[in-house]
Amino acid sequence: MEPLDWLKRRTVCGLLRSLHPLKRVVGDGISSWPDSRSLIDFSSNDYLALSHHPLVIESGLKYQKKYGTGAGAARLMSGDCDYHHELEQAIAKYKGKAAALLFGNGYMANVGVIPALVGRHDVIFSDRLNHASIVDGCLLSGAKIWRFRHNDMAHLQELLQEKRGNGRALIIVESLYSMDGDRAPLGEIVRLKQQYDCVLLVDEAHATGLFGATCSGLVEEAGVTDEVELVMGTFGKGLGSYGAYVAAGQAWVDYLINRARSFIYSTALPPAVIGASLGALKVVQAEPHLASDLRRKTAFLESCFAKEGIVLGSGSQIVPLMIGKSDYAVRMATALRQQGFYVTAVRPPTVPENTARLRFSVTLHQSDEEILGLARAVSALFHD
Numbered sequence: 001m002e003p004l005d006w007l008k009r010r011t012v013c014g015l016l017r018s019l020h021p022l023k024r025v026v027g028d029g030i031s032s033w034p035d036s037r038s039l040i041d042f043s044s045n046d047y048l049a050l051s052h053h054p055l056v057i058e059s060g061l062k063y064q065k066k067y068g069t070g071a072g073a074a075r076l077m078s079g080d081c082d083y084h085h086e087l088e089q090a091i092a093k094y095k096g097k098a099a100a101l102l103f104g105n106g107y108m109a110n111v112g113v114i115p116a117l118v119g120r121h122d123v124i125f126s127d128r129l130n131h132a133s134i135v136d137g138c139l140l141s142g143a144k145i146w147r148f149r150h151n152d153m154a155h156l157q158e159l160l161q162e163k164r165g166n167g168r169a170l171i172i173v174e175s176l177y178s179m180d181g182d183r184a185p186l187g188e189i190v191r192l193k194q195q196y197d198c199v200l201l202v203d204e205a206h207a208t209g210l211f212g213a214t215c216s217g218l219v220e221e222a223g224v225t226d227e228v229e230l231v232m233g234t235f236g237k238g239l240g241s242y243g244a245y246v247a248a249g250q251a252w253v254d255y256l257i258n259r260a261r262s263f264i265y266s267t268a269l270p271p272a273v274i275g276a277s278l279g280a281l282k283v284v285q286a287e288p289h290l291a292s293d294l295r296r297k298t299a300f301l302e303s304c305f306a307k308e309g310i311v312l313g314s315g316s317q318i319v320p321l322m323i324g325k326s327d328y329a330v331r332m333a334t335a336l337r338q339q340g341f342y343v344t345a346v347r348p349p350t351v352p353e354n355t356a357r358l359r360f361s362v363t364l365h366q367s368d369e370e371i372l373g374l375a376r377a378v379s380a381l382f383h384d
């Protein structure tokens with residue numbers, strides 16, 4: 001098919017993806033670019049606003065000044081630097097694991113780790129709502145893939161019972177689902193994983209920095225750190241930086257160093273990014289009120305919508321408003337943008353058919369007045 005025809009068809013169904021450039025200035029909020037209309041961002045994953053935190057910025061600059069702009073090579077060539085180990089030790093300790101390994105980003109972590117763990121003779125049990133990077137990692141691995149209904153433990157058990165086989169079996173879940181904002185029942189998953197002798201990989205992309213006694217994530221909050229073999233997450237969301245990690249026992253990490261192709265064949269993360277991530281880890285641990293501020297703000301958003309007769313609430317900072325039809329969701333997002341609220345319409349294939357939604361994310365960049373304004377604007381659109 002010609003690209004123009006394809007693009008036209010996507011436009012008609014409300015499925016065309018396009019870029020909307022923003023100007024994002026520290027201390028000054030965001031605005032559209034180049035026309036400079038001021039916007040409030042309800043779409044970002046910079047939940048704790050750490051990407052603009054002075055100590056995080058300072059730490060990034062410090063590392064860049066001292067170590068330069070690039071690591072110069074992959075870790076297994078000459079790119080393995082002291083600062084990578086400094087961050088790996090810090091994140092391992094934070095996650096309560098013996099060791100950790102850095103990846104370029106979360107996408108690369110998942111497409112590298114999963115094929116390193118399982119292959120043609122093995123099986124994967126993957127939640128149906130798992131992120132695209134997990135789906136791609138599973139496909140790359142060549143393992144047999146069984147997708148269980150979202151958070152449906154009876155279905156997972158049924159599949160384990162019938163399809164476990166004798167090879168290695170890997171269960172993959174997100175601890176906090178990126179487009180629904182709900183949590184995996186980690187306690188039960190751990191029980192099943194033990195019963196059926198599986199390895200468990202938990203993706204904490206949206207939970208890192210936000211949950212648990214030391215804010216390390218939902219694995220910590222559920223008290224299952226020792227039972228989950230591999231915990232991955234990114235530095236690019238709640239931690240306001242970039243890059244990703246897998247935290248695990250030393251043997252798992254040594255194994256990944258030898259087998260994860262996206263680790264082996266890619267240039268090591270640059271010093272500024274490592275410095276920023278180290279700064280962010282210090283800030284979240286020194287300022288646990290950030291995570292509780294976010295919870296308070298999320299409760300406030302839910303109460304503002306409730307006053308407008310709109311019941312929302314996922315139990316986290318990711319708050320979807322289900323719309324259904326993609327074109328309607330796009331029209332709502334466009335109307336909100338015109339009123340100064342940057343909201344994305346999340347559509348298939350990112351989410352299942354007929355579940356297009358507005359995904360509001362609560363961040364510490366937003367003021368209570370702005371959150372109230374969003375609830376009123378959404379309500380007015382519904383009553384139009």
Ligand SMILES: *Cc1c(COP(=O)(O)O)cnc(C)c1O
Binds near residue numbers: 133178203206234
């Ligand atoms: C965002 C995300 C990733 C990818 O992380 P990046 O660092 O952005 O590449 C992986 N898994 C989940 C669940 C995510 O939401």
